[in-house]
Amino acid sequence: xxxxxxxFLGMALALSxxxxxxxxxxxxxxxxxxxxxxxxxxxRAMFSFNNVFNHYVFMPVAEFYRDITTPFVRKRISNIFDxxxxxxxxxxxxxxxxxxxxxxSLSRFVINSTxxxxxxxxxxxxxxxxEKQTGFDDTFAEWCIPDGPYLVLPxxxxxxxxxxxxxxxxFVFDPVYWTTINDANVHDKIAYGMAVVYGVTAxxxxxxxxxxxESNSMDYYAxxxxxxxxxxxxxxxxxxxxxxxxxYDFDFGIEDETDY
Numbered sequence: 001x002x003x004x005x006x007x008f009l010g011m012a013l014a015l016s017x018x019x020x021x022x023x024x025x026x027x028x029x030x031x032x033x034x035x036x037x038x039x040x041x042x043x044r045a046m047f048s049f050n051n052v053f054n055h056y057v058f059m060p061v062a063e064f065y066r067d068i069t070t071p072f073v074r075k076r077i078s079n080i081f082d083x084x085x086x087x088x089x090x091x092x093x094x095x096x097x098x099x100x101x102x103x104x105s106l107s108r109f110v111i112n113s114t115x116x117x118x119x120x121x122x123x124x125x126x127x128x129x130x131e132k133q134t135g136f137d138d139t140f141a142e143w144c145i146p147d148g149p150y151l152v153l154p155x156x157x158x159x160x161x162x163x164x165x166x167x168x169x170x171f172v173f174d175p176v177y178w179t180t181i182n183d184a185n186v187h188d189k190i191a192y193g194m195a196v197v198y199g200v201t202a203x204x205x206x207x208x209x210x211x212x213x214e215s216n217s218m219d220y221y222a223x224x225x226x227x228x229x230x231x232x233x234x235x236x237x238x239x240x241x242x243x244x245x246x247x248y249d250f251d252f253g254i255e256d257e258t259d260y
Contacts, residue, residue, distance in 0.1 A: 074201065174191075
């Protein structure tokens with residue numbers, strides 16, 4: 001019970017910080033204009049650091065992972081991570097007042113974790129239970145909590161205050177986190193080990209698009225920012241009727257809800 005109270009208090013504190021930052025951003029839009037943002041210097045510096053890390057560490061590891069595996073194997077690994085996120089989706093659908101979709105996510109987790117061999121195969125899809133994941137970021141958007149300014153996180157990359165809080169909550173409420181929490185030694189090895197594996201799989205999936213975007217951009221930072229923020233439109237209370245879509249549809253997995 002003490003652990004649950006701490007988690008809920010942490011969630012409330014994180015949400016209040018995110019809300020305060022986001023509402024400040026909404027009320028002082030000029031402070032966060034593209035070329036005049038108070039975060040611009042920090043963001044560009046952190047983006048440069050991440051870019052160097054990606055080129056010399058992350059991408060080579062992702063390329064090695066691609067070389068030693070087949071598309072079939074990579075798909076099975078990706079499916080396992082998608083399956084582990086289903087309980088988080090189920091909980092968030094409840095918070096979004098959608099019990100039907102919550103039940104589908106929970107059913108998918110049970111079916112794919114057993115008959116689908118720990119989620120490697122999407123048996124539930126064939127049974128008429130299609131995948132449609134959600135997370136804390138979508139829930140906060142449904143609750144009309146603004147995104148806040150664009151923010152580049154160390155190693156994780158593009159984010160916003162709302163997305164950053166959502167990522168932290170997704171990590172804490174991940175089933176792997178809870179099943180290993182009583183053994184600190186095992187917990188750290190499994191939780192952080194899975195985070196690294198997930199990061200490598202996400203980089204492998206997006207690596208070609210990132211290289212293409214960088215090689216075709218006069219300002220890689222600005223291009224990445226535009227692509228990321230465009231992909232965050234049309235969520236919850238902030239849906240608009242813009243017909244334009246992002247030129248690059250990245251799955252920014254590392255900073256989305258499926259972090260481990």
